[in-house]
Every structure is written in structure tokens, then in C-alpha cells.
Amino acid sequence: MTAALTPERSQTPADPGPPGKNAANGDTRLRSIARAYVDRVRGGELGALPAALGLIVLCIFFAVLRPVFLSELNFANLLTQGAGSIVIAMGLVFVLLLGEIDLSAGYASGVCAAVLAILLTDNGWPWYGAVGAAILTGTVIGLLLGVLVAKMGIPSFVVTLAAFLGFQGIVLMLLKEGTNISIQDRTILAVANNNLSPALGWVLLALSVAGYAAIQFRQNRNRAQRSLTTAPPTLLAVRIGSLAVLGAVAVQLLNQERSRNVVVDSLKGVPIVVPVVVVLLVAGTFVLQRTSFGLHFYAVGGNAEAARRAGINVAAIRIAAFVICSSLAAVGGIIAASRGNSVDPNTGGSNVLLLAVGAAVIGGTSLFGGRGRAMDAVLGGMVVAVIQNGMGLMGYSSGVKYAVTGSVLLVAAGIDALSRRRSAQR
Template sequence: MSQPPDGSPNTPLLDRADVRVKHATGISGAFEAFITRVKSGDLGFLPVIVGLLIICTVFQILNPVFLSSANIANLLFDSSTIGVISLGIVCVLMVAQIDLSVGSVSGFASALVGTLWVNQGWPVLLAIVAALVIGALIGAAYAFLFNWLGMPSFVSTLSGLLAFLGLQLFLLRSTGSINLPFESPLVSFGQLLTVPNWLSYALVALAAVGVFLTDYRIQQRRRTSGLSTQPMGTVAIKALAILVGLELIVFYLNQTRGVPWMFGLFVCLVIAMNYALKQTQWGRAMTAVGGNPEAARRAGINVTRIYMSAFMICSTLAALGGVLAASRLASASQQAGTGDVNLNAIAAAVIGGTSLFGGRGSAYSALLGIIVIQAISSGLTLLDLSSSLRYMITGAVLAIAVIVDSLSRRSRMSSGRG
């Protein structure tokens, strides 16, 4: 137990001054605190992790190829495009809003890149930047309609879904698709390129060190504020478990294709977004606005700016997802962004643990949720079953995730953790 800021060992810690409340200490105490949080409805990632383990176990029993290194690598390639879009959905759900146009925006962005790059002769990098900028402007337009005209995001983004689908069809015209140069770096990035083995191991080690340093910094801040801290042994064990687990996964993937660069980009975006949501003033403001926008406004938070940032990030990531989808398919077509893209992007965020009620979520929700959805899709494909089952199973998993979210929210309210 750490000392308070004045250095007096007898001064009670600020968050443990109430002697009527039981305060756990040590590693065993941390485990007891976790059990207490689960019982009170603060489930975190536990439901999605348990669900993923069940899905993998069932499909592995039915088809031993499911957990093969090559199939997992393909699964990670396919997860990246919609996963990036889902990461943007996390932002709008955090502020209790929705964006139904992410699929159309991603398809429009892919068509725009194909038109500017292939048809107009722009440099590919400049075409990608143009698509991302337009994506940000789309989000700014949604925020303007919401903040200043009071148009619900459900209505504005539903209108955008139709409008940008029309723009996508207009750009592609009668051809219906634009083939991207197969030998280009963009297509290679989406289909072939993987992280060198030595670099993948080094990046995992760097990520584990980053987790340790972040937790250490948090404990230092709590110590200087006179709050209780976790034992450093707990912090070190957490970082070590992450290091060992990820290194084993990377080692397994490196037996065949390795870790896709596209998935590496997705993970980097998730880590950056998680840091922004958990460790910055902007992230705390996002949580506050999602929980109670009026209370956040009275606390001095610029609620209008927070909504603006959430919508802009969502549309920008939707445009980036469209670019990645084009690189994955080596073409920009009328089918890009249509079908189940919207469903999967929103479902991934919710299945991963982001609340539909706002104020609760994590960037890792997009990562875990899209892996669950792609695991279902990959498993059914290997079993040569109808795609209709994929929709039904994904819908059932989504319904279960929303039910768990509602029940856990009710439990948190009753236990005073709401």
C-alpha cells in the first residue's frame, strides 16, 4: 500500500478512508476485486472472450483446418477492413449516437480512389488522402446536422447511406467496377504482404513493454494523488502474460504466412484509439458526454466539439476501411460497402462490448468483435454451409450481446456502479 502525498504512513489513503468498506490488497485481492466487479455487472471483455473460445472449439472439432496457421492468417486479413470501420462505430456509440452510412462511405471512398488513381492518373497516395479528407468532411456534415439543426444521427446517416451509395454508382458508371493494378504496393499490402518474423516478435515485445509502462505511469499518478495502487507484481504479471501469449500466437502464425501488415495497421489504430479514449482528456470527455451530455456540458465540456470529433473520426475510418477493402479485392466495384458491411461493422462494436446506451466502450471492442464475426464466417465456409446460417448466427450473437449489455447495465445500476 502506498503512502499519501504528504509522506505520512499513518494518513489513510483517500479511496480507502471509509473503514466500513472492505478493501482487498495484493494479487489475491486484485483477483477478488475482479470477481466482485463481475458479480456487480462490470463484465468487461469476459463475455466476448468466452464466446470466442466456444466458437473456436466448436469449429475446430468440426473441421481441424479451422485453427491452422494459414486459415488464421486469412481470417486476420479479412478482419482488418471491416474492423477499421467498426473502430469508428465505437466512437459514435461512445457518445450514444449511430452512423448507418459507414458501408456506403467506405464503398464511395473505394470508388473515389479507383477513379482518381486509375482513371485520372493521380498518385495513389494522393488519391487515398483525398478519400480520407472527404470522409472527414462527411462526418463534419453529420455533426453539423446534429449539433445545429437537431437532426437525429439515425436520420442523417440513413440519408447519407442512400446518397453516398448513389455517388459510388455515379463514379463507377456503366462499367460497375475499376480494377486496380495488381502489381501495385496497395494491392500487395491488402493481399500478400506480411510482417517479417523478427519484426513481429520485436513489435510484440514492444507492445508488452508499453502496457507495463502505461500501467506503471497510472500507478505513479495514483500514488502521488494519495490513492491506493496495485502491487507492482500484479502489473508485471499482466505485462508478462501479454508478452508470452502474443509471442506464442505470432510464432504460430509465422509457421506459414505470418502476421499480415494490414492487420498490423488495424491493431496500431486500435492501440492508438484505446490510448486516446482511456488516457486523454478527450477520451474522458467522450465517456462523460455518452453518459450524460447535459451533465458534461455543465461540467465545462465542449459537447458540440466532442460530437464533431466522434462523427469525423467515424467517417474517416469508414473511408480508410473502403480503401483497405479495395486493396484486398484489387478493385473498386458497386458491391463494395454494400451487403452486410454496415451490419458487421456495427455488430462487431456491440459484440465486442461497446454499449448501445453510450458512455461505455473500448477500442478493443472492434478488434474482438470483428474476430468473432469473421471466425463464424470462416468456420461456416470451411464446413461448406449456406451463408444464410452466417447471418442467422451473427444475428443471434448480436442479440445475446445486447441482452448481456442490458442486464449488466441493470446490475451495475442496482449495485451503484452505473
């Protein structure tokens, strides 16, 4: 049980050795880390590797067939197009980690978006009050679902399927059986439609890289103080350098002028929704990997009975998972309302849930519980967005897009099942 509650760490004492051997020791540790990773992959612990490779292949494929795919305008569209589904998928990761499912997350986001629009447009609330009410609505929804699942013992599939139908009805009632409510608040509209200034984009990138570097060095120092194996300087440099280079390329690309008529309107800079997603990603990663509360999700998902015997409040963890999921669904609904400039009965409906679940699973989160990260939602969401966007540029119909996305989801689920079977056989 201890292993289930503790992140994977080598227990080999750190031994820096004589000064003259530091470089050799660093190279040896680097090779050891690489061998350990290869061994984990061979053993079935693929993690997000298939999603990352798939994303690269898809980008190359569409770039070759449609060079416009790599244009600044399309790159920005990709990021804003997938943001709502990615945020909802982040919440679903918490539920999937427990081996549960939430089929109502899409329409829960629609209910929260409707609350936002009604308070803003019909009641004249300030944006921060309406946003707070929308997120509180999501929290209450998650609390209700969690209690039904954890306390009453109703299977999550049944509870959330009933909620899926019920929330669809609530959206219709809130919108008076089909009314479209336009959003006029500039702050809300800016979330998915406006961009940061080019200078601010660089500042945020510098702060992000500096923060990531500080976390890496602090983690290394803490491990050294506990006589655990530390990452060699070369590996730290690769991690930090990769983030800096990829971020710099993205910011530079997004800072290019994307407007087709600069005289009418200038369009450049990082979309505001991108730092919103990054903040949620950092928060979700910290909770899951750096807190005992987050580690309890892995423990319960891996073996609920063993977690209960270890003193973990399994019911509370299950309730918390649904609360987090629905709260993030509310944020996803706010992003969708901003992107559409309005809320209608289709907000949160249609393929929203399917794309969000697909994003989490394609990114590497297991449907069987106990395996997943917040980053999986981002990778999987980008894979889905690239498929939808690239096939749209190639002129394929919605039917073909859905068929291809479904096939990719099936492949991801198959890889997950095979990897778990292989891990069990070791």
C-alpha cells in the first residue's frame, strides 16, 4: 500500500563521488534513467507516449497535405478550438483515475454556461459574480453526483446517464425551450476571442520557464537531502531547455500578424485562453503529483479496498473527484460561451462530452483507473483538435471526422488494455 501512495522514486542513495568523476557519474545516471524509461515502456507503461507520437505524426501529415495547417492563424485557431474540451477533460481525468465515468460533464458545462449568460445578460450581474455563480453551480452538481455514487452506491454510469438527460432538460428550461442568449460582457468575450500583447506573451513565457526551472532544482535539492537519486544536470538542462525552445517557437509564431486586413483590425499575440489552460494544468498537476490528497486518487483507483484499509476516506475521494470534474466542466462551459459569443440549447451538447472523454483517454488516462495525469487531457485534446481541424482543411465531412476520431479513441483504449495486461504479466 505504501507504494501506491508514494510517487515512483528510486531509493538508491545519492553519491556525488569525487569532483573529477562528477561528469562521468552524471552520464551514468542519465543512461540509467534512459534505460529505466525504456524498461517501463517495454513493460507496458506507455503513459502519454502514443499520444505525443500520434500528435507529431498527425501534424506532419496535415502540414504536408495542407501547408496552411502550419499558418499562424490556424495555429491560434487550434489552441482556442480545443481549449473547452481540454478543460472538461482535465476534470474527467480525476473521475477516470477512480475507474468511474461522468457522462453528464458536457451538459453540466451547458447548465453552468446558461447560468452565466442569464446572470450577465438578463440580470445585469458583473462578470466576476456571474463566473463565480457558474462555477458554484458546477460544484453543487458534482457534489450531488458524488454523494449518489459514493454514499448511495449507485453506479456512476447510471447516475451520470440520468444526469445527462436531466441536465439537457434543465438547459432547455433555463433557456425557455430554445432561446439564444447573447453575451455582451467584454471580459467574458475576451477569454476565447482576444489575445495578449506580444510583450506580455514573452513575459509570461519567461516566468513560466523560470518557475519550472525553480521547481526542478528544488525537487532535485529535496531528493539530495533525503539521499535519493537526483536527476543529472544534463537531464535538467534538457527539460528546461525543451520547454523554453518550444514555448519560444509558439510565442513567436502567435505574435505574428494573423489579420487579413490590418487596417480594420490587428490580430496577433497569444490567445488569452492559453494561459487559462496552462494555469489549470499546473494546478491539476500539482494536486495529483505533489499532494497526499492527489496521491489518494491513484491509491483508490488502483485498489479501493487496500486504500480503505490504509485509512483513506474512499467516499470523500470519490465525491471530490466528481466535484472537481463538474467545477472544471463549468470553466469549460464559460470558455464555450465566450467562444460562441452566446449560449443556446446546444451549448455543452452535441459532441462535447465525447470529445472530452476522448481527449482524456487518447492522452493516456486509463479507463480502468489508477493511471492518468492532467497533462493527458492537454495532449489528447490537441490530438482531437488536430484531427478535427486538419480534416476540415482537407474538406472532409463531419461524418468522416467523427469516424476517424472514434477510431483513434478505440485504438487508444486498446493500447491501454494491452499495456495493463502486459504490466500484469510482469
